Amino acid sequence: MRRFFVFFLLSLGFCLSQTPSSVKKFAVVLQSAEVRSGPSLKFPVLYTASPGEKFQVLGEAGGWVKVRLSDGREGYIWGSYLRVEVERVEVPAPKQPPAGLKPPPPSGSAPVVSKRRSLLPLYIAAGAAVAGGVGYFLFRKGGPLNRGKATLRISSSPSEAVVYIDGQEKCETPCTVEGISPGTHTVKVERELYGKWEREMEFKGHEEYQVEAELSPFAYEPDFCFGSWGSGNGQFDHPWDLTLDEDGNIYVADYSNSRLQKFDPSGNFLFKLDTNFKPTGIKYSPYNQRLYLVLQNDPSGALYWYNLSLSLLGSNSLGLNLPLFMGVDSSGNLYIADAGNASVVKTDENGNLITSWTVERTGSFPMDAEPGQDGKVYVSACGIDKVIVYSSSGNKEMEFSTVIDCPAGIAVDRMGHVYVTAEQEHRVYKFLPDGTYVLDFGERGGGRGQFYVPSGIALDEDGKIYVADSKNHRICIWRITERTITTPTARITVKRRRAGSFKGRTGASKGGGFARPTLPPRRIRK
Numbered sequence: 429m430r431r432f433f434v435f436f437l438l439s440l441g442f443c444l445s446q447t448p449s450s451v452k453k454f455a456v457v458l459q460s461a462e463v464r465s466g467p468s469l470k471f472p473v474l475y476t477a478s479p480g481e482k483f484q485v486l487g488e489a490g491g492w493v494k495v496r497l498s499d500g501r502e503g504y505i506w507g508s509y510l511r512v513e514v515e516r517v518e519v520p521a522p523k524q525p526p527a528g529l530k531p532p533p534p535s536g537s538a539p540v541v542s543k544r545r546s547l548l549p550l551y552i553a554a555g556a557a558v559a560g561g562v563g564y565f566l567f568r569k570g571g572p573l574n575r576g577k578a579t580l581r582i583s584s585s586p587s588e589a590v591v592y593i594d595g596q597e598k599c600e601t602p603c604t605v606e607g608i609s610p611g612t613h614t615v616k617v618e619r620e621l622y623g624k625w626e627r628e629m630e631f632k633g634h635e636e637y638q639v640e641a642e643l644s645p646f647a648y649e650p651d652f653c654f655g656s657w658g659s660g661n662g663q664f665d666h667p668w669d670l671t672l673d674e675d676g677n678i679y680v681a682d683y684s685n686s687r688l689q690k691f692d693p694s695g696n697f698l699f700k701l702d703t704n705f706k707p708t709g710i711k712y713s714p715y716n717q718r719l720y721l722v723l724q725n726d727p728s729g730a731l732y733w734y735n736l737s738l739s740l741l742g743s744n745s746l747g748l749n750l751p752l753f754m755g756v757d758s759s760g761n762l763y764i765a766d767a768g769n770a771s772v773v774k775t776d777e778n779g780n781l782i783t784s785w786t787v788e789r790t791g792s793f794p795m796d797a798e799p800g801q802d803g804k805v806y807v808s809a810c811g812i813d814k815v816i817v818y819s820s821s822g823n824k825e826m827e828f829s830t831v832i833d834c835p836a837g838i839a840v841d842r843m844g845h846v847y848v849t850a851e852q853e854h855r856v857y858k859f860l861p862d863g864t865y866v867l868d869f870g871e872r873g874g875g876r877g878q879f880y881v882p883s884g885i886a887l888d889e890d891g892k893i894y895v896a897d898s899k900n901h902r903i904c905i906w907r908i909t910e911r912t913i914t915t916p917t918a919r920i921t922v923k924r925r926r927a928g929s930f931k932g933r934t935g936a937s938k939g940g941g942f943a944r945p946t947l948p949p950r951r952i953r954k
Contacts, residue, residue, distance in 0.1 A: 744779025785822030828863025
């Protein structure tokens with residue numbers, strides 16, 4: 429069928445070439461494009477064409493189309509920016525003699541008149557109409573020569589986003605969707621805590637589409653703070669750390685008042701427990717519904733655990749020297765940042781030592797040790813301004829972020845995002861598990877949306893962030909918004925599999941201005 433159609437078009441073209449007309453190709457500019465003096469990016473730019481401009485096509489060279497500009501110059505435009513149109517230019521017919529006069533016949537012959545020849549234009553027009561109809565039938569969407577399926581290869585930053593086509597979940601990025609029928613489909617890329625990218629795309633058979641989506645994170649805004657300086661119920665004197673139970677109740681290590689306080693999710697005081705020493709690290713374990721505590725100047729260097737009514741259940745002496753924050757994994761194991769010994773101490777749920785490892789000693793000490801969902805342990809090292817990543821057995825795997833001035837408390841959400849308080853910058857940072865910067869918020873001060881030496885940090889299931897604002901003597905909660913910090917966008921590449929077409933074309937799709945989040949400059953310690 430295809431060979432027959434090609435033969436038919438060639439025959440028709442031959443017939444048309446015998447008529448008093450000629451064919452010219454013109455290129456219509458689809459989007460702003462540079463006209464260069466040669467078929468390569470290394471050649472200088474002659475002219476910048478605007479959408480809708482039209483030039484005569486002179487030829488093609490490796491995906492570049494040679495055109496003639498309106499001022500007569502010749503240049504090259506990349507083919508993906510053009511739509512080629514074919515126009516027939518009629519050649520003026522020879523002048524006819526005036527009415528009533530006949531041209532003299534050739535010497536020695538008599539004039540021959542053919543009535544059949546006068547019907548040739550009708551035959552040509554009919555042939556062209558038939559050719560157009562056959563072409564439309566064969567190459568229309570879903571036609572005999574366009575029944576192939578399309579392929580979509582899709583990736584996103586960050587990865588592990590869910591891909592939907594026409595509302596049906598297909599895969600998680602990076603992934604490939606095969607067998608997409610030709611036509612218009614809605615493609616959506618969505619990840620929790622990020623704005624989605626969505627667009628209607630036109631798919632053609634036998635083509636491969638590649639989408640690289642840049643998702644933008646949702647911003648955070650201050651929700652409310654509670655507490656003030658003092659020693660009364662609901663007041664604080666340098667709250668150092670905090671943790672949440674499964675009901676959203678808040679437990680605060682009130683450092684300089686040497687006590688623990690418990691609050692409901694709205695920040696209303698419930699009850700307190702006086703301690704003999706200054707509490708520094710407090711952590712709730714969903715594994716056994718216990719509340720764990722370490723004390724800065726406890727001579728026994730012990731780990732203590734309580735029930736949720738703050739009644740003591742047990743303790744175990746570990747020889748800790750200046751313990752600070754700590755984390756707990758899904759198996760109930762504790763990871764304690766033992767700053768005085770420059771080490772991380774790992775215990776089971778009853779405080780029995782499992783292992784310990786030394787953190788870099790040169791100019792640093794560990795502040796917090798928080799396990800993530802991937803089995804890694806994130807350790808904040810104040811002094812060298814790094815977050816160091818270890819395996820659960822203490823093997824160093826990587827480190828990131830030399831821009832945080834004294835990283836302190838760490839929290840990790842269920843998607844692997846790492847949240848870090850920066851004591852000397854008075855702000856909170858958010859990173860991907862590999863250390864890629866996502867966003868930050870806060871500044872020095874005592875007002876709404878400000879911190880003064882933030883220390884402990886905790887997260888709840890709704891995405892809220894709880895921060896111990898130590899020198900403002902309060903606990904502050906930040907909520908996630910439905911506003912992204914930039915506009916999600918995507919780069920789309922199309923590769924044709926049929927011979928004789930351009931190799932590819934690219935373009936960007938977005939819903940407004942886009943700027944990839946960039947790492948902020950290092951801030952001067954205040």
